[in-house]
Amino acid sequence: MHTLEITDLNVQIEGQPILKNFNLTVPKGEVHALMGPNGTGKSTLAKVIAGHEDYEVTSGSIKINGESILGKEPDEISHAGLFLAFQYPLEIPGVSIANFIRAAKQARLPEGEALNAVEYYKELYAKMDALKIDRKFTARSLNEGFSGGEKKRCEVLQMSMLEPSYCIMDETDSGLDIDALKVVSDGVNMMRGPDRGFLIITHYQRLLDYIVPDVVHIMFDGKIVHSGDAKLAMELESKGYDWVQDTYVTAAQ
Numbered sequence: 432m433h434t435l436e437i438t439d440l441n442v443q444i445e446g447q448p449i450l451k452n453f454n455l456t457v458p459k460g461e462v463h464a465l466m467g468p469n470g471t472g473k474s475t476l477a478k479v480i481a482g483h484e485d486y487e488v489t490s491g492s493i494k495i496n497g498e499s500i501l502g503k504e505p506d507e508i509s510h511a512g513l514f515l516a517f518q519y520p521l522e523i524p525g526v527s528i529a530n531f532i533r534a535a536k537q538a539r540l541p542e543g544e545a546l547n548a549v550e551y552y553k554e555l556y557a558k559m560d561a562l563k564i565d566r567k568f569t570a571r572s573l574n575e576g577f578s579g580g581e582k583k584r585c586e587v588l589q590m591s592m593l594e595p596s597y598c599i600m601d602e603t604d605s606g607l608d609i610d611a612l613k614v615v616s617d618g619v620n621m622m623r624g625p626d627r628g629f630l631i632i633t634h635y636q637r638l639l640d641y642i643v644p645d646v647v648h649i650m651f652d653g654k655i656v657h658s659g660d661a662k663l664a665m666e667l668e669s670k671g672y673d674w675v676q677d678t679y680v681t682a683a684q
């Protein structure tokens with residue numbers, strides 16, 4: 432029951448099938464990595480789970496802890512405990528990071544209950560310190576003018592402040608220098624635990640040296656074609672996608 436469960440999911444964009452009978456279960460307490468060539472549907476999957484409206488789900492189900500989230504608004508899905516870190520984070524001019532996260536946390540409280548401002552800033556600063564984010568960033572507009580690495584750190588800050596049950600990270604490692612990669616992975620490792628599941632979409636084994644996944648999935652043409660442990664990412668890196676095609680796609684046909 433304590434899972435993010437995707438069953439026989441079919442998704443199309445403008446009549447074009449993108450996800451094809453896609454199946455994946457991420458139990459709480461586990462970190463799953465999803466790897467696959469460009470255009471295979473990884474970001475589509477992340478966006479469909481988060482409730483993005485551009486995609487047409489033709490069949491299948493997506494459940495959080497047994498409850499269907501298909502057709503729900505992105506806001507409701509986020510309140511249900513899902514956090515999606517985007518490949519290209521949004522910029523929100525005029526809204527500071529501190530106020531953005533505060534509003535998001537407030538929205539998760541029961542009606543009539545107010546967030547304690549002192550406690551909030553205490554937690555925010557502690558987490559910023561842990562993620563090595565300069566405190567001057569609290570006053571800056573969300574992602575506006577941030578470098579790529581600063582955006583990613585800021586996303587991990589949001590993620591750790593919102594304490595989601597399931598985190599999906601779509602190429603959060605792309606464009607990061609070694610120090611920022613370390614900061615982001617430390618953030619994820621700090622958040623790992625029995626009450627939280629992660630789906631980490633990445634192209635590179637490099638990130639998985641820092642965040643060691645419990646399961647690695649290889650996606651090809653809209654579905655997972657093979658899964659294994661952390662060693663699979665290394666094998667993939669050395670053998671490439673032609674090997675995947677020959678071994679797990681063509682052979683299965």
Ligand SMILES: Nc1ncnc2c1ncn2[C@@H]1O[C@H](COP(=O)(O)OP(=O)(O)OP(=O)(O)O)[C@@H](O)[C@H]1O
Nearest residue numbers: 444445449467468469470471472473474475476485
């Ligand atoms: N909004 C859209 N309109 C039209 N086509 C789209 C849209 N979103 C995705 N696609 C198409 O769906 C396919 C899968 O795209 P997706 O972004 O999910 O791939 P990906 O696996 O994340 O690739 P990458 O590794 O390059 O990030 C691609 O062919 C893409 O062009």
Ligand SMILES: [Mg+2]
Nearest residue numbers: 473474475518
């Ligand atoms: Mg993508």
